[in-house]
Amino acid sequence: MNPDVDDTTASLRSLKSVTAQNPNYRQVWDRAIQWIISMQNDDGGWAAFEKNKDKSFLAWLPVEGGEIMLLDPSTPDLTGRTLEFLCHFTQLNKDHPVIRRSVKWLLQKQKKDGSWYGRWGICYVYGTWAAVTGLISANVRKNHPSIQNAKKWLYNIQNRDGGWGESCKSDIEKKYVPLHKSTRTHTAWAVDALIAIEDQKTPEIKRGIAFLLETSEKKDWTTTYPKGQSFPGAFYNHYHSYEYLFPLLALCQYKKKFC
Numbered sequence: 001m002n003p004d005v006d007d008t009t010a011s012l013r014s015l016k017s018v019t020a021q022n023p024n025y026r027q028v029w030d031r032a033i034q035w036i037i038s039m040q041n042d043d044g045g046w047a048a049f050e051k052n053k054d055k056s057f058l059a060w061l062p063v064e065g066g067e068i069m070l071l072d073p074s075t076p077d078l079t080g081r082t083l084e085f086l087c088h089f090t091q092l093n094k095d096h097p098v099i100r101r102s103v104k105w106l107l108q109k110q111k112k113d114g115s116w117y118g119r120w121g122i123c124y125v126y127g128t129w130a131a132v133t134g135l136i137s138a139n140v141r142k143n144h145p146s147i148q149n150a151k152k153w154l155y156n157i158q159n160r161d162g163g164w165g166e167s168c169k170s171d172i173e174k175k176y177v178p179l180h181k182s183t184r185t186h187t188a189w190a191v192d193a194l195i196a197i198e199d200q201k202t203p204e205i206k207r208g209i210a211f212l213l214e215t216s217e218k219k220d221w222t223t224t225y226p227k228g229q230s231f232p233g234a235f236y237n238h239y240h241s242y243e244y245l246f247p248l249l250a251l252c253q254y255k256k257k258f259c
Helices: 005-021 023-038 056-060 066-070 076-089 097-108 124-137 145-156 184-197 203-214 242-258
Strands: 164-166 178-183 228-231 235-237
Touching (some): 076 097, 076 124, 124 184, 145 184, 178 184, 203 242
């Protein structure tokens, strides 16, 4: 029932070309952009549904799920994806306070190993992809220590078959837990982040692209393994479109930049 920041930016991405062609849609576009900007939290990040709902005392209420159910704080995945949208799909100046505050918040939330935690996906691969693509879209230089540390982390967790895969246990243990199998969705997220970072295609990127192409018809448990989460340790989501949507986006980015 509540509007969602991430769903709103996704909808606007699909409407961009229509809005440019038909001025009748311009008011709808402008209202949505204003709403997204108004939802930025005071700390500089974005949450999913509500603004500034991150007060720890709310978790004291006797509600099952506690903190997860009652709080909606800024997250690296929502912040990164919103930042990437604003920088690539709007004319908002990249030195605008909305952008600068978002970048500052993301840089502060990076983990020591170089990753970022993703609240609504599985999990550190997802969060790192969102953060990296958001930061680079905001003109954070590619040799920035945060970007380089993220790149090293992604390369270090690549599987022998060229793909990436992460276990749902990551959100329980609050650290990256390998799945020991590659999935197309995790591979697409990792490859897309590395394409954003690198100026030339690397052997690791080429192996990731090869994995996506070679497994396009693959059907096994990895294709239905949850890639989204609602309540860590309790409720996970299998989004059927992820197996097709994110590999397609990664392949398009690869073709656009390197071919």
